[in-house]
Amino acid sequence: MDSLKRLEKELKNCVKCGACRAHCPIFTAVGREPVSARGKIALARAALSGQLSLDAPTREVMSKCLLCGRCVEKCANDVPTDLIVLAAREALASKKGISLFHRLAGFLLRNRALLSGGASLASLFGPLLFRKVPATSGLRLRFPLPFIGSQRSFPKIAAKPFLARHPELIQGAPGRPRIVYFVGCMTNFLYPEIGEAAVTLLKSLGCTVIIPKNQHCCGFPALSGGDLDTFRELAERNLAALENHQADYIMTACASCGGAFHRMYPCILGERFPELAERFRALADKAVDASVLLQKLGLNPARSLVQLELETVTYHDPCHLRSRGIIRQPRELLRAVPGLSLVEMPKADSCCGLGGTFTVHHYGTSMSINAGKTAAIKSTGAQTVVTGCPGCMLQISDGLRQAGSRSRVQHTLEILARNLAK
Ligand code: SF4
Ligand code: SF4
Numbered sequence: 001m002d003s004l005k006r007l008e009k010e011l012k013n014c015v016k017c018g019a020c021r022a023h024c025p026i027f028t029a030v031g032r033e034p035v036s037a038r039g040k041i042a043l044a045r046a047a048l049s050g051q052l053s054l055d056a057p058t059r060e061v062m063s064k065c066l067l068c069g070r071c072v073e074k075c076a077n078d079v080p081t082d083l084i085v086l087a088a089r090e091a092l093a094s095k096k097g098i099s100l101f102h103r104l105a106g107f108l109l110r111n112r113a114l115l116s117g118g119a120s121l122a123s124l125f126g127p128l129l130f131r132k133v134p135a136t137s138g139l140r141l142r143f144p145l146p147f148i149g150s151q152r153s154f155p156k157i158a159a160k161p162f163l164a165r166h167p168e169l170i171q172g173a174p175g176r177p178r179i180v181y182f183v184g185c186m187t188n189f190l191y192p193e194i195g196e197a198a199v200t201l202l203k204s205l206g207c208t209v210i211i212p213k214n215q216h217c218c219g220f221p222a223l224s225g226g227d228l229d230t231f232r233e234l235a236e237r238n239l240a241a242l243e244n245h246q247a248d249y250i251m252t253a254c255a256s257c258g259g260a261f262h263r264m265y266p267c268i269l270g271e272r273f274p275e276l277a278e279r280f281r282a283l284a285d286k287a288v289d290a291s292v293l294l295q296k297l298g299l300n301p302a303r304s305l306v307q308l309e310l311e312t313v314t315y316h317d318p319c320h321l322r323s324r325g326i327i328r329q330p331r332e333l334l335r336a337v338p339g340l341s342l343v344e345m346p347k348a349d350s351c352c353g354l355g356g357t358f359t360v361h362h363y364g365t366s367m368s369i370n371a372g373k374t375a376a377i378k379s380t381g382a383q384t385v386v387t388g389c390p391g392c393m394l395q396i397s398d399g400l401r402q403a404g405s406r407s408r409v410q411h412t413l414e415i416l417a418r419n420l421a422k
């Protein structure tokens with residue numbers, strides 16, 4: 001309950017106006033007050049005052065949050081519902097125990113050699129585990145596994161994780177910025193092409209690129225299950241891995257990893273562990289999303305080295321970029337690419353429905369939220385959907401495949417790097 005107690009003042013700031021309700025994707029999908037942002041705050045207050053016990057129904061309600069931050073953006077009183085939900089999950093975990101899925105996830109995230117070994121095995125035995133989805137390039141499990149339904153489609157697991165592909169230091173031109181690249185698990189294991197694009201782009205700008213081998217998962221999956229010990233351990237390991245490189249910037253190309261650095265590390269860990277607060281603040285000051293950094297460094301996508309075919313693209317705003325105001329930069333970069341026509345989809349800034357581990361526990365709701373995104377994408381007729389988060393790429397690809405769409409999904413960096421390819 002300590003975690004909720006720390007947010008007592010913020011909980012009291014909720015005046016129950018309900019302005020957040022209409023913007024909550026879960027409320028829109030489920031239509032029940034308790035799962036809305038206002039409802040969850042009411043439950044957290046009741047739990048804190050002892051009127052409600054932290055039991056299975058409360059856990060169920062608190063699990064129904066995408067941590068998309070939309071309610072926080074819309075609240076005139078600055079009530080941090082995302083942090084309140086996470087505090088309630090932590091309180092539930094300490095009273096009822098961490099769920100089996102999150103215990104397993106936490107164990108693997110703390111033991112990266114095991115995680116890498118598991119990913120290599122899954123890549124090796126891919127054809128036994130997965131079948132190709134007809135007419136598209138996605139993969140589906142041949143049989144359901146715990147926590148993963150057979151309906152979900154996946155990209156291929158990388159035969160060689162991104163972190164094993166490059167030296168730790170790629171020396172750039174004298175006087176050019178030093179960039180530490182925080183890769184993130186999804187790029188490392190599922191979408192190494194995003195990492196390759198990042199390296200290509202930074203090298204084209206003459207930057208020195210540092211890819212610390214000892215970086216870890218940002219910890220978001222552990223945090224979302226209330227596993228604060230694992231979250232703290234991973235955050236501290238990342239501090240040790242990312243500091244001391246005399247970096248000008250620490251670049252992320254995953255919206256959620258960036259969200260962890262900018263919001264979760266300082267707001268959750270910095271508050272609780274004052275001895276770490278200054279280091280988290282320094283990390284947040286240097287951390288920057290790839291689209292913002294590339295603009296800052298003067299990337300000029302109009303200077304194309306290759307003849308590009310005409311292509312229509314549409315852009316999806318990841319929640320953890322939108323909530324940090326990173327909306328304009330990726331679009332400006334895309335609009336500057338010769339031959340590319342950017343068509344806006346309706347509600348480009350609405351959540352895709354992934355919500356990190358939310359999709360594991362609530363796949364049906366996750367995909368019902370995603371159905372709106374799929375329809376919006378299809379309405380543009382775009383050949384390619386572009387976004388700035390590997391998690392959104394996974395979810396949007398899944399929705400498009402299930403809807404029989406042939407549109408492909410790419411990261412902003414892939415589009416920009418293609419521009420430089422020989
Ligand atoms: S969280 Fe904010 S917007 Fe939502 S009901 Fe409370 S005060 Fe209103
Ligand atoms: S973070 Fe998103 S899903 Fe969670 S309560 Fe707020 S708006 Fe709803």
